[in-house]
Amino acid sequence: MINHCVIKALFQDLDRCWQKYEGAEQTRELHKQWRGTSINLNMRSKMGTSLLHGACCGTGVLRCDLRKSGLMTTDKCRNGCSEKETLKHIILECPQFDKNRAKLSRECASLNLDVTVNNALCHPCLHLVTEEFFVALNEKKD
16 A cells, blocks of 8 residues: 555645646646546556556657657658647547547547547546547557
8 A cells, every 4th residue: 555645745746747847738738727636547558548648748659749859750640631640639630530539429428528638638437438549549650
C-alpha cells in the first residue's frame, strides 16, 4: 500500500508542474484547474495508456507534438488528410478513425455526455475507448 504522505508529495509536485512547466500547455487546456484525483487504473494495455497520457501531456505520438520537439518535419496527418494531426483532428475529424469515433459516440450517449476532446481524454469511463485511438495511431506506419 502506498503511503499517504508519498501520494500527497506526488500531487504537490504534479501541481507545481501543472502550474509552471512551459510544456504543460496541452494539459492546462484539458484541465482548467488542477486537482488531486484518484488514479484510474483501468487500461487495455500499458502501451495504450502511455500513448493516451502522452497525448494529453503534449509529448505523445501526435505529429503536432513530434514536430514541436524536432522529431518530425511535418505536422500533417499521417493518414493523408492534409490536416494538422492534433487531438481534435484524431478524436473528432479524421476519417481513418470513424469506427473508433462511432464507438466513442455510443459510449458518450450511454453516459449522457457530449462527444468532445475533453470528455474523451478526461472522463474516466471513456479511458478504454479513447485508448484505442492512440493504439491505432501508433500502429499506423509513416
